[in-house]
Amino acid sequence: MFAERLRQRLLMQRQAGLHRNPPEATARDGKYLFFGNRKVLNFSSNDYLGLGASPKLREKVAANFRRYGTSSSSSRLVSGHYALISRAEEAYARHFGYDEALFFPSGYQANLGVISALFAQGDTVIFDKHIHASSVKGMALSKAEFLGYRHNSMSHLRKRLEARKDDQAGVVTESLFSMDGDFLDVEGIRKLKREHGFLCIVDEAHAFGALGENGRGIARTVADVAVGTFGKALGLFGAFALLPAGYKEYLFNFCSPLIYSTTLPEAHAASALDLLEILGDSDAERDSLRRISVLMREALRGEGFHVGGDAHIIVVEIGDEARAAAVSRGLFEGGVFVFPARYPTVPMGRAILRIGMTARHREQDVSFFVDALKGVYARTQPESR
Ligand SMILES: Cc1ncc(COP(=O)(O)O)c(C=O)c1O
Structure with a gap:
């Protein structure tokens, strides 16, 4: 019975052009991915500063694992609570300008854990409709009432704030939106926060490391709580929540994904400390990233x-979902790897190519991409499945 249901759902997924079957990469070399003998230029990575494929970070992380071992072997609440992890968390809180920090095994767990633990039945949580799935899951688990506002619409958020029944509201948003690529209206949020007072949670997963002075992101002036991940610009894995004073003790006691999961090992904390130094030293990479991204945007717009x-x-x-998948396949055959984001990642009928630029991309990579896209786009039609 279950097998038949799974088969049916997969069939419907295929018929809707939504079926996912990612190709298996066999190797990675800087900005390139290898699929067997096929070498493709990667525009689907969140390795914004190029650290994830950097020999320098690899050496440091390898040395940390040699020194500290491979596993914490327990939850933070049992025997996994190492001094080095606390020290690294303090350094992250200082670097990003918050009172406290708490590491999580992933950004998904951080969002889900923090949001579900902070809010409760009777609270109202108002969220930008384009936030990440992990934050949505967190709100659902919290049992608070949660109400969406149109993406980045401060007037809609204002309406939601005016209509709330209590004074315990939270607002959940992102600083650089993962599937739209646009910035949070920080000034707009600041104004509403002054007028209405709410707890503001900002997911800076795509901004930390890559944007702001020393990679501090763009939302410190409005965020009470921020979430960052090590898995994107920081080139590692795991995540961190940045918190006001007292929240860490609370989360140690009430955050289920933290309490019931093996904590990241000391080697991770040591690598996180190394990363803070690297971040302070990455102005050139942030600058290249900004310039190459402008170039890509202009080149694409120039082609219509x-x-x-x-x-x-x-x-x-x-x-069209199927066309997005066909374009991505065509690009792959032409030596370019780019992700077609489709429903439910983005709204139905609004499929996109999501290009992740990195500091490793060069002008000739942009030309290669744009030429390849022009050719493939012209060859695919909306109904091609
Ligand atoms: C906005 C956003 N938040 C959180 C996450 C989850 O982070 P992680 O990959 O560390 O689980 C992602 C993506 O993966 C993301 O895009």
Whole structure:
């Protein structure tokens, strides 16, 4: 019975052009991915500063694992609570300008854990409709009432705030939106926060490391709580929540994904400390990233594509799900790897190519991409499945 249901759902997924079957990469070399003998230029990575494929970070992380071992072997609440992890968390809180920090095994767990633990039945949580799935899951688990506002619409958020029944509201948003590539309206949020007072949670997963002075992101002036991940610009794995004073003790006691999961090992904390030094030293990479992203946006617009994105996440609107998948396949055959984001990642009928620029990309890579896209786009039709 279950097998038949799974088969049916997969069939419907295929028929809707939504089926996912990612190709298996066999190796990675800087900005290139290898699929057997096929070498493709990667525009689907969140390795914004190029650290994830850097020999320097690899050496440091390898040395940390040699020194500290491979596993914490327990949850933070049992025997996994190492001094080195606390020290690294303090350093992260200081670097990003918050009172406290708490590491999580992933950004998904951090969002889900923090949001579900902070809010409760009777609270109202108001969220930008384009936030990440992990934050949505967190709100659902919290049992608070949660109400969406139109993406980045401060007037809609204002309406939601005016209509709330209690004074315990939270607002959940992102600073650089993962699937739109646009910035949060920080000034707009600041104004509403002054007028209405709410707890503001900002997911800076795509901004930390890549944007702001020393990679501090763009939302410190409005965020009470921020979430960052090590898995994107920081080139590692795991995540961190940045918190006001007293929240860490609370989360140690009430955050289920933290309490019931093996904590990241000391080697991770030592690598996180190394990363803070690297981040302070990465102005050149942040600058290259900014310049190459502008170049890509302008080149695509120059060819008539509908393009969105304020920084290193660039979105090319395709619309039809099957066409987006066909364009991505065609690009792959032409030596370019780019992700077609489709429903439910983005709204139905609004499929996109999501381009992740990195500091490793060069001008000739942009030309290669744009030429390849022009050719493939012209060859695919909206109904091609
Ligand atoms: C906005 C956003 N938040 C959180 C996450 C989850 O982070 P992680 O990959 O560390 O689980 C992602 C992506 O993966 C993301 O895009």
